[in-house]
Amino acid sequence: MQFDTPHLIRYGITALVVGLILALRIRRMSKARPLTLERLWIIPSLYALLVASLFVQAQPSLGGWALCAAALAVGVGLGWQRGKLMHLSVDPATHQLNQKASIGGLLFIVALIAIKFIGQAEGSALHLNVMLLTQAFGTMALGLFSAMRVEMYLRGKRLLAQARAAL
Numbered sequence: 744m745q746f747d748t749p750h751l752i753r754y755g756i757t758a759l760v761v762g763l764i765l766a767l768r769i770r771r772m773s774k775a776r777p778l779t780l781e782r783l784w785i786i787p788s789l790y791a792l793l794v795a796s797l798f799v800q801a802q803p804s805l806g807g808w809a810l811c812a813a814a815l816a817v818g819v820g821l822g823w824q825r826g827k828l829m830h831l832s833v834d835p836a837t838h839q840l841n842q843k844a845s846i847g848g849l850l851f852i853v854a855l856i857a858i859k860f861i862g863q864a865e866g867s868a869l870h871l872n873v874m875l876l877t878q879a880f881g882t883m884a885l886g887l888f889s890a891m892r893v894e895m896y897l898r899g900k901r902l903l904a905q906a907r908a909a910l
Contacts (some may be wrong), residue, residue, distance in 0.1 A: 757860065761853065768849060775832065775841040780899050783892040790888055794881040800874070806874045814879040818886025825851055825887065826894030833906040840899050855884070 758765040803811060828851075 761856070765849070765853060767887045768844075769846065772846065772849065775830075775843045778831065778840045778842040778895070778899060780840065780853055780896055780903075783896050787885065787889040787892055790885050794878075794885045797874075797878045797881050801878075803875055803878060807872075807878070810875065810879050811882040814883040815886040818883035819890040820886075821851075821855075821883075822887035822890030822892075823894050826891035826898075827896055829891070831895065831899055833902050835906065838903065838906050840903060842895070855880075855887075 828847050830845060830846040833839070833842050833844070834841065
């Protein structure tokens, strides 16, 4: 892999932007935020539309579908684990469900984004099908976001039930 000046500048700017976003996000992570279980479906639904548009643009081959199915399964497994990293709590007085993101979960997402970015940037140089790579990472992310929110929903419902039963 040969790096020339335009590639180094692009990688440098990307690293700077990701670093800035990461610094701002880590600052906000120390505070608990309200979690509304009824809204957890929104992000996966929007992302499902985005992923569907990738498949409308170019249908993968049979092997491509298999790769995307495997990526979806990996995403579900990773998402379930990331969901477990989210700290959920119930305010005993108001029974308000709160979430607090973990640094491990955030770094996990940053690593996946870095792998995706490098794969897309260098995929054509390695003679990879960049569209298929994008579709596979898209389906993996869909599985990740969906499973993470399902895990949080189930755990949040259980915590709320326990808090209400303690009355």
